Amino acid sequence: MVVGERRINGHLLARLIGAIPRTRPYYLAVARAISGLVLDGRVPTHTRLPAERDLATALGVSRNTVTAAYAWLRENGYLDSRQGAGSWTVLPGVGAGGLAPFVPDTEHIDLGVAAPPAIDGLRTAARLAGEQLAAHVGGQGYAPLGLPELRHAVARRYVERGLPTTPEQIFVTNGAQQAVALLMELLVGPGDGVVVESPTYPHPLDTARHLGARLRPVGVSPRGWEMEYLLDALRQWRPALAYLIPDFHNPTGALMDDGQRAELVAGARRAGTALIIDESVAELAIDSGEQPAPVAVHDTDGRVHTVGSAAKLLWGGLRIGWIRTTPPMAARLMALRQRFDLASPVLEQLTVTHLLSDVMRIRAERSRQLRRNRDALAAALRERLPDWEFVLPEGGLVLWARLPHPVASTLGENAHRHGVHPAPGPVFGAEGTLEHYVRLAYTQPPEILVDAVRRLAGAYADTVARPAPTPRELYV
Template identity: 55%
Template sequence: MNLSAGQLARLVEVPVDARPYYRALAGAVRDRILDGRLPVRVRMPAERQLAEALGVSRTTVTTAYDRLRGQGYLESRQGAGSWTALPDPSACADNPWITSDDDGLVPLHAAAPAASGYLGEAFAHAGANYHRFTLGMGYDPVGLPELREAVAARYTARGLATRPDQIIVTTGAQQAIHLLMTLCAGSGDPVVMESPTYPHAIDLARTRSARIVPVGVPADGRHLDLLVSAVRQSGARLAYLIPDFQNPTGHLMGAEDRAALVAACRRHDVTLIVDETWAELAIDDLEQPPPTAAFDTDGRVVSVGSASKLWWGGLRIGWVRGTAALARRLAVQRAPVDIASALFEQLAVARLFDRVEETRAERRRTLAASRAALVDVLRREVPEWSFRVPSGGGSLWVRLGAPIATPLSEAAAAAGVRLAPGPWFGIDGTLENHLRLPFTQPPEVLVDAVRRVAAARGTAGRRPRASLIPAL
């Protein structure tokens, strides 16, 4: 099947003032492929013809086609033209989290706070002490001893007695989850996960060809019976949850539910991976429950932590807290990948643990101000959207009232804002009526971004209903 330039121009509906236009054009073509209105293996019009139909330069169309080819949505052969395609799921060229710093868009797709003010002093300390390690090999597969001691001491202070030999330092929480998924999940194995949840955890389970068993997270919080039923009925031996300020909903699991969940995992012989990436980022004055592993009696709860949200994502330091035997197994497993995490960053994070309470206070001040600004501007600019204000974490999970998250994100990008639509966080590409809005940017940035999105939402809302149904 061949598509004429006029037909494609009517189909993509790119606003004439979209900036940068090539990106908006490529995004519109990609979304039409994903929602099924532009079938796979359809021959695309020639670049010159499409440029004339759209009233733009040929260079603009060529750049858009190049972008689509790089993302895997377009295939070309010299002399034969170009046709639509779907990318290899294992490729990351179209990973929505991998973006260019120079694209000019406000990055509301990522809930990543700026570096802590204590980072400079920690780097200076690491630089001054780096020479102490230069006579050795320079790497330790389980991590720098003083950092493992600091992580263990922090768990103990939070109510979970921990020894340093129960900790392995990883290159970010992402590697920690990857190692655990590789160790515990095989092809076809059921893995219980919340929906919505952390998108990269979904990707990792799919990389293992695991069978994901989704458990919905209602607006009023988790329903423990749904989790327990999913564990019992699926026969899963692995579950991944975010009990502390869940990403993206912000829900905090209470102590009683944690105890009941761990007990259910014990009854059904399930290993529970607990992602604590946001655990230290309470904003409101509340009594936080102890770590989920505090209710564990037989080593089936494995905790994953990270320095990224409390201090800075660029540090790429995470950790796993489990049994000493598990730490040794993970150290052997990581050997073919990177052997060990970078020493300099480990030294810096070990120093930062001396300032953990000061850093938490710093984050409370900045996140509280940004959260208040985001809540206020949303209620003024888009009062029809609904959300609950979480007591911690870094984002609002917004209900749009209509399944327009993907077209809204496309319209927002044309207005200079990159959004994270609900389907990114759904197991089956659902949640098209939700949007994650982080409050990790400064208040003035959030206010400007929401005003742009509010102005663009009319374009998204007027799209034909067929474009609102996600294909994945």
């Protein structure tokens, strides 16, 4: 990382800081606001802050106030400065940390894995797929682009959502994670910049790092994206790729509106940036209301590559995903895939094809389940942990809660002793931030979620009384 390579101007930083409490000392309010933005990942580490005079003008305070705020940030480990190089954000005493693979926890109430149970109708679809298998067993069983009937079903669903799509634009994968990895292999080279949200789904970050990319985090909160900041990142860094989750964002639950989607694609076009749009939970709206059209509606030159999955809507055991892209890109993906595997399982593809023919009923059923679970989790949190803050997500599978104290990793360790397993915020950050947050999946029945929050409240009480550093894990 080149010091000062990222920049934020005074106007934008002032917007992120917001209104300053008119209680003295002013400098401390400014300093604490900036340190909070760094800890929450909304201002990435190694970002050069604006000159003191520029920030003072944007905030409407004296330069001495900003000078004192920067001094407090330096003294408390949030700012580093060099003569002639300016001042840039850092984290106080935080190393890179080792991230171990995560597996579902069967001995605790698991709030870490966002995987719902199988939808009604899965067994019937599997039986019908088994009967249909007879038509395929005479061949080799390999369909490198995906079975034609599944590609037609997926394309039809995009058309129903307002995005004209042909089967030739669909490439079937073994889940969304493989889809993202294959796209990154083709779109990213060593040293390329990749814009990612902070927080975000962690596994694509590992793929980008493995490819030698330079991550460029841009903050997102449960209330949405700072579009000016995101567009400025595209304009300033001109990254090769941006990986974004605009539909019920994982983990914040935010939903990008139509206007922002159009701005995003236009900004990417100007910057020459390809977009991977992760729609893994796009079909999981909970509250009523019209959903935005897919981001690719605004695409005019084939730079938007949309990833979908059967896992979250139907069942995690169906390892079927897909990419909506251009036919030439689908051919490139097929050639690359031969390094890893030859095709997706025929029986699972047939099963998903049958289920997609009943997708509206399935969506309604899943929405009822998730609304019941989400509301039970939210009510239990308000009763037992009233000082935890959250925005009720309109869809998706997870709730992103803000803790009063930056103890998420320690809470994760203590929670195990209470028989519950949350997902600490730092595993969703690119740079060790987000200790104020935990992600809680609401895929369990209400009675289990209520018990889980009771256990979590006990773990939190222990954590606040005896905080201690703990290792971190990866979550899905």
